Amino acid sequence: MFTADEKVKNSILEAIIDSAYEWIVVVDRNGVIQYMNKTYAEFLGENIHEVIGKHVSEVIENTRMHKVVESGVPEIADLQYIRGSYMIANRIPVVADGEVIGAVGTVIFRDTGQWKKMNSHIKSLLSELEFYKKDWHEKNGAKYSLSDIEGCSEKMVLLKNQVKRAASSDLSILINGESGTGKELIAHSIHQLSERSGKPFIKVNCGAIPDTLFESELFGYEEGAFTGAKKGGKAGKFGLADGGTIFLDEIGDLPPHMQIKLLRVLQEKEIETIGSTVSKKVDVRIIAATNRPLAQMISQRQFREDLFYRINVIPINVPPLRERKEDIPGLVLRLLEKISKRSGKRIIAVEAAVMEWFLSHEWPGNIRELENILEAASHFSQGEVITADVVPALSHDEVSAVQENSSLKQIMQLTEERVLRDTLAACSFDKKKAAAKLGIGKTVLYEKIKKYNIQA
Numbered sequence: 001m002f003t004a005d006e007k008v009k010n011s012i013l014e015a016i017i018d019s020a021y022e023w024i025v026v027v028d029r030n031g032v033i034q035y036m037n038k039t040y041a042e043f044l045g046e047n048i049h050e051v052i053g054k055h056v057s058e059v060i061e062n063t064r065m066h067k068v069v070e071s072g073v074p075e076i077a078d079l080q081y082i083r084g085s086y087m088i089a090n091r092i093p094v095v096a097d098g099e100v101i102g103a104v105g106t107v108i109f110r111d112t113g114q115w116k117k118m119n120s121h122i123k124s125l126l127s128e129l130e131f132y133k134k135d136w137h138e139k140n141g142a143k144y145s146l147s148d149i150e151g152c153s154e155k156m157v158l159l160k161n162q163v164k165r166a167a168s169s170d171l172s173i174l175i176n177g178e179s180g181t182g183k184e185l186i187a188h189s190i191h192q193l194s195e196r197s198g199k200p201f202i203k204v205n206c207g208a209i210p211d212t213l214f215e216s217e218l219f220g221y222e223e224g225a226f227t228g229a230k231k232g233g234k235a236g237k238f239g240l241a242d243g244g245t246i247f248l249d250e251i252g253d254l255p256p257h258m259q260i261k262l263l264r265v266l267q268e269k270e271i272e273t274i275g276s277t278v279s280k281k282v283d284v285r286i287i288a289a290t291n292r293p294l295a296q297m298i299s300q301r302q303f304r305e306d307l308f309y310r311i312n313v314i315p316i317n318v319p320p321l322r323e324r325k326e327d328i329p330g331l332v333l334r335l336l337e338k339i340s341k342r343s344g345k346r347i348i349a350v351e352a353a354v355m356e357w358f359l360s361h362e363w364p365g366n367i368r369e370l371e372n373i374l375e376a377a378s379h380f381s382q383g384e385v386i387t388a389d390v391v392p393a394l395s396h397d398e399v400s401a402v403q404e405n406s407s408l409k410q411i412m413q414l415t416e417e418r419v420l421r422d423t424l425a426a427c428s429f430d431k432k433k434a435a436a437k438l439g440i441g442k443t444v445l446y447e448k449i450k451k452y453n454i455q456a
């Protein structure tokens with residue numbers, strides 16, 4: 001029991017802590033919360049009494065409090081991402097009799113205006129950093145690894161095993177799959193898992209290089225090789241990839257006269273820089289990808305058979321999303337996490353109606369289409385859960401579904417009904433206003449409301 005004097009002292013202490021500039025949390029040696037000040041709990045949307053006794057990782061995103069208890073090493077001014085913003089966190093171990101018995105954590109920038117300002121400053125610095133990191137990775141390394149590939153369907157489990165096996169060999173790989181299925185992600189993962197992972201991963205988009213620049217892009221040129229050549233010359237992609245992996249994306253888009261040049265390099269394993277008289281040995285592993293039917297292109301003489309056999313030593317087929325719909329819930333969570341990080345807006349789930357639609361949609365654009373839809377919806381979303389009204393594709397799909405089996409009359413009626421419903425809702429069911437907006441008389445509007453049984 002506290003004495004009256006102690007009670008006063010405790011109340012004073014509590015008042016000081018609650019009005020402190022920082023948010024405060026205290027955990028015991030097991031990482032279980034023993035204390036949290038009111039403002040912190042409020043910010044987290046938690047009840048102050050309910051958080052006591054919970055493990056800190058259940059309550060605070062990206063926390064490291066329990067790690068500090070384990071390591072006994074203080075962490076000062078660490079950047080922590082909580083509820084869509086970056087905060088600055090300090091974590092100090094509490095030591096008694098030479099033993100760590102818990103930790104105190106403080107987070108600064110609880111003043112919204114202040115942290116918004118700081119947050120936007122940090123975000124702009126981080127996006128600058130991201131830009132340079134991306135640029136560096138594009139030139140020198142693989143961005144993704146196997147853990148970035150979401151999917152627990154049977155097809156994806158088989159695919160991941162195949163990726164692991166293929167990575168350990170040094171043979172050429174051809175990844176086949178529809179657009180947006182994750183072929184590039186797989187190419188990165190193969191490189192990361194291979195013995196070449198410490199060496200460059202260089203991507204070449206075969207469809208995007210103009211014919212006239214193809215040779216200089218791939219093989220480079222010497223200084224003075226032609227008018228306009230850069231001082232010091234230029235290294236080509238094959239030279240840059242030496243020792244590592246070259247990823248030939250969209251190989252089916254390679255024009256025939258370029259196919260023969262590529263075949264020569266693959267056979268002879270040497271390149272001739274433009275303007276040089278000597279050829280240079282290169283050691284690169286080839287991973288190619290395509291969404292075009294190369295076998296059919298061979299029969300139509302659009303793709304060289306000899307080049308096909310050179311690159312298709314290990315074929316990997318990536319299944320389209322419609323054949324592995326059980327992966328959708330996991331993908332949605334993974335992509336929302338990625339989008340939230342990118343935009344700084346916390347979105348954690350989609351409502352049941354949206355998921356239902358996701359599971360019934362055919363996904364012609366595969367995972368890229370899913371990512372784009374989630375990105376647009378999270379932009380318009382008001383809360384942390386995406387609702388059907390912010391998924392534009394959802395209403396569009398209804399129309400296309402009807403169009404497949406309907407007469408023009410039915411489609412026109414459906415469209416008319418939708419326009420009426422939308423306009424009435426936008427005018428808060430003020431029929432005079434809605435009629436004026438639609439450019440029809442009030443009587444006609446009443447007739448149509450009756451016809452479609454539209455109710456306020």
Ligand SMILES: Nc1ncnc2c1ncn2[C@@H]1O[C@H](COP(=O)(O)OP(=O)(O)OP(=O)(O)O)[C@@H](O)[C@H]1O
Pocket residue numbers: 148149150151177178179180181182183184185186290291331334367368371
């Ligand atoms: N299994 C997956 N798990 C998580 N994200 C994925 C997965 N597959 C694809 N993605 C994401 O979907 C997007 C498209 O993937 P990617 O660019 O690898 O597809 P692609 O098959 O190479 O497409 P294209 O043929 O059009 O070049 C990327 O943002 C990628 O990160």
